[in-house]
Amino acid sequence: MQLELEGIGKKVGAETWLHPMNLALRSGAVTVLLGATQAGKTSLMRIMAGLDTPSQGRVLVDGKDVTGMPVRERDVSMVYQQFINYPSMTVARNIASPLLLRKAPDVDQRVRELAAKLHIEMFLERLPAELSGGQQQRVALARALAKQAPLMLLDEPLVNLDYKLREELREELTSLFASGDSTVVYATTEPGEALLLGGYTAVLDEGELLQYGPTAEVFHRPRSLRVARAFSDPPMNLLQADACEGGVRLRGGPELTLALPASAGAAQMTVGLRASALRVHGRPGDVSLPGTVELAEISGSDTYVHVHTLVGELVAQLTGVHYFELGAPITLYVSPAQAYVFDGSGQLALAPERAGGH
Structure with a gap:
């Protein structure tokens, strides 16, 4: 399916929820909608699905104008943050429902395959009410995957799961998306999730589409400070500087x-x-950027060190587990080749040829 948004905008009363935007999704690929809460991700998905009508612009599917066409007339599957299941049906029957509707072959086998990939195969004979919230979310996700709709919309589908399971399911979903023919739209607030899913990323902020392109390209070459802020976890360290003959000089610090x-x-x-x-x-x-340790926190296999320096507050992400004494002197080092430079209007002026890893 080729989905294209032409000048789509959404106003509710005097409030602008979506500023006019153009977006042509890559058929058969994953597009990540990345942005903070209230960035406009859900509003945009609801327009894509046909649940809402835009205030302006058109929605085209394979070149046909479907603006205003209700969701029941479109072949779309959608999973929300808040799961929706059929309470009177077993887990197996919930997952099988779209397969039975289209009289698909080998329904039981397909149900068991999806349940295994989403780690719910042991719950197939239970009712949704007997499951935890995270387990019910996985049932809703399995049913959406079983439908194999040309357009699959996933609105932060893993947000209610614990960290370890989220990591496992991201990998499973990446392979499931790659093996299917659906055009997938996946909303998340997490830059790391966008990087793991790959494909294409659309960065949204306060209802504006800031940048769209291959995920790695958007990450390594953020078009503006706003994109850099949205697509960095932990946040990118941003320092004031002045242009000089050989490059830039950090205020209160060295020249790059x-x-x-x-x-x-x-x-x-x-x-x-x-x-x-x-x-x-x-x-x-x-x-070199000398300073003092303000905080050191261990998260997973990384250590995040917060350092007070003359050029500003910095956060360093160090691989492995490291221990630092609070208030102790520390010197951070960086290669000028890994610096991003944004001009006075916040637009990207220079990016590393090969940016540092995430």
Whole structure:
């Protein structure tokens, strides 16, 4: 299915929920809608599904205008944050319902395959009310996958699951999406989830579409400060700087030798450093940023160190488990080649040729 939004906008009373935008989804691929709560992800999905009508613009499916066509007349499956299941049917029957409607072959086998991938095979004979919220969400997800609709809309489907299960299911979903023919739209607030799912990412903020493209490209080349803020976890370190002859000088700190394009001008700059680009051991060509440890937190297999420096507050993401004494002196190091530079209007002026890992 080729889904295209032409000048889609949504107003509710005096409030603008979606600013006019154009978006052509890649057929058979995953498109991630990435943005904070209230960014407009759900509003956009409801228009895609036919649950809402836009205030302006058109929705095209395979070139046909379907704006205003009700959801029951479209072949769409949707999973919300708040799961919806048939309470009087067993888990197996819930998952099988779209397969039975279209008289698909090997229904039992398909139900068991999906249940196994979503770790609910032991609950097939139970009713939804006998399951936890996370288990019920997985039933709703299995039913949506079973439908194999040309358009599948998933609105933060893993948000109610625990961390370990979320990690496992992301991998399963990535392979399930890759093996299917559906055009998948997946909404999330988590940059890490967008990176794991791959495909394409549309970054939304306060109802505006800021950037759309291959996920890796949007991550490594955020078009603006707003995109960089939305697509960084932990948040990108943003530091005030001034253009100088050899590149930029951090206010209160060292100069970063960079070949700025002439279009960058000589206005005030903002330098962005991803947390993963900062290190505690220097390499040739690095600049040093001395400071003191304010907080060190261990999350999974990484340690996040919050450091107070003369150039500003920095967060470094260090691989492995490290221990730091609060208030202790520390020096962070970074290669100028890993710096992002944004011009005075917040637009990207320079990005690393190969940005540091997430």
